[in-house]
Amino acid sequence: MAKSRHPSTILAHDSSYSFGAVVPPIYQTSLFTFESFDQMESAFVDPDSHHFYSRGNNPSVEVFEQKIAELERGEQARAFSSGMAAISTAILAQCQTGSKVVCVKNCYPDTFKFLTQLAPRYGIEVEFVDGRDLAAIEQALPNASLLYLESPSSLLFHLQDLRAVAALAKQHEVFTVIDNSWATPIFQRPLELGIDMVLHSASKYIGGHSDTVAGVLVGRSADIQRINSLEYTVLGGKLSPFEAWLLLRGLRTLPLRMAAHQRSALEIASRLETHKSVARVNHLGLASFPQAKLAARLGGTSGLFSFEIDADEAGIKRFVNRLEYFKLGVSWGGYESLVFPAVLGFQRRDALNPFVRFDIPKNLIRLNIGLEDPEDLWADLEAGFAALEEL
Numbered sequence: 001m002a003k004s005r006h007p008s009t010i011l012a013h014d015s016s017y018s019f020g021a022v023v024p025p026i027y028q029t030s031l032f033t034f035e036s037f038d039q040m041e042s043a044f045v046d047p048d049s050h051h052f053y054s055r056g057n058n059p060s061v062e063v064f065e066q067k068i069a070e071l072e073r074g075e076q077a078r079a080f081s082s083g084m085a086a087i088s089t090a091i092l093a094q095c096q097t098g099s100k101v102v103c104v105k106n107c108y109p110d111t112f113k114f115l116t117q118l119a120p121r122y123g124i125e126v127e128f129v130d131g132r133d134l135a136a137i138e139q140a141l142p143n144a145s146l147l148y149l150e151s152p153s154s155l156l157f158h159l160q161d162l163r164a165v166a167a168l169a170k171q172h173e174v175f176t177v178i179d180n181s182w183a184t185p186i187f188q189r190p191l192e193l194g195i196d197m198v199l200h201s202a203s204k205y206i207g208g209h210s211d212t213v214a215g216v217l218v219g220r221s222a223d224i225q226r227i228n229s230l231e232y233t234v235l236g237g238k239l240s241p242f243e244a245w246l247l248l249r250g251l252r253t254l255p256l257r258m259a260a261h262q263r264s265a266l267e268i269a270s271r272l273e274t275h276k277s278v279a280r281v282n283h284l285g286l287a288s289f290p291q292a293k294l295a296a297r298l299g300g301t302s303g304l305f306s307f308e309i310d311a312d313e314a315g316i317k318r319f320v321n322r323l324e325y326f327k328l329g330v331s332w333g334g335y336e337s338l339v340f341p342a343v344l345g346f347q348r349r350d351a352l353n354p355f356v357r358f359d360i361p362k363n364l365i366r367l368n369i370g371l372e373d374p375e376d377l378w379a380d381l382e383a384g385f386a387a388l389e390e391l
């Protein structure tokens with residue numbers, strides 16, 4: 001007769017059925033066990049062939065990584081707990097004391113903070129260049145370890161000619177990394193243009209539902225494995241299995257969402273351009289966009305753009321307070337429309353503030369066009385503009 005087991009022993013062990021599940025299960029486990037000394041020994045000999053511990057590898061996270069690598073046409077991806085974890089890890093992996101990073105102006109504000117406040121502590125130097133100016137980039141490249149790109153750039157949506165920039169960086173043997181959060185692999189695949197590594201804040205369009213913070217790096221296997229074996233493991237910014245599952249759920253609708261964001265944002269940007277209270281619109285899809293020819297190389301435009309409103313701070317306050325559907329908020333890429341008035345970024349008034357350093361116009365308003373009906377969104381903006389007239 002089979003020996004009866006104690007309930008606490010029974011509860012401690014599950015059989016791992018997959019039930020032919022159509023959606024990958026969430027492997028919410030911290031560690032993975034081995035059946036024998038020999039099996040564990042073979043895992044130590046070839047760590048990539050086994051799962052050990054979820055700070056290293058987790059099957060749910062791996063499913064997400066494989067999907068995003070394939071979308072970006074990269075060999076391998078590595079997921080992180082935030083876009084900033086991916087960004088800081090990618091930069092640190094390429095630098096040591098004495099290294100120089102060349103970074104485009106108007107990068108994401110916390111990338112700027114990392115490069116100007118944390119990296120210098122370790123003797124890593126940064127030079128900011130106008131990403132629209134190939135000659136300026138070329139001049140900065142000699143002796144650099146890393147060229148950090150973001151195309152389009154935050155807030156002002158300046159583009160870099162990625163193919164030309166990648167070729168220049170190769171000549172100077174400088175590693176290239178790009179923040180591709182805005183375009184997503186649906187509209188831009190920088191690895192195909194010669195860029196070495198792509199990163200995303202997956203908190204934005206990749207997740208797409210404003211319910212998780214995550215990041216990811218994609219590149220050649222050798223580069224990802226180098227990061228895996230050191231920075232990823234010891235800095236510990238891993239993605240949780242549940243959040244990987246949320247991202248996989250978000251990814252399923254990425255192409256549909258991007259098409260809808262593009263359609264609505266372009267419609268609203270075109271209407272804003274002719275509005276009497278709007279001084280200029282920074283949207284890649286408009287004929288008036290100064291880099292329109294370069295913009296046409298992208299597969300499309302997303303739902304995030306900015307415009308300059310013809311109003312002072314008091315007017316901007318009345319405008320945003322009147323909006324009903326556009327919620328005041330940072331971040332973007334989710335279902336819901338958001339408004340961010342750049343004037344709020346000027347609280348700190350020194351060169352460590354990127355808004356000050358990069359001369360962001362104080363009348364700049366950034367809009368995240370969500371998936372609501374664009375006519376409702378336009379009516380909301382018109383109500384906001386009407387508030388400008390009231391005193």
Ligand SMILES: *Cc1c(COP(=O)(O)O)cnc(C)c1O
Binds near residue numbers: 085154179181204215
């Ligand atoms: C939000 C954002 C980041 C940072 O990502 P987190 O997931 O918030 O850490 C980086 N780059 C861009 C362009 C972003 O919008």
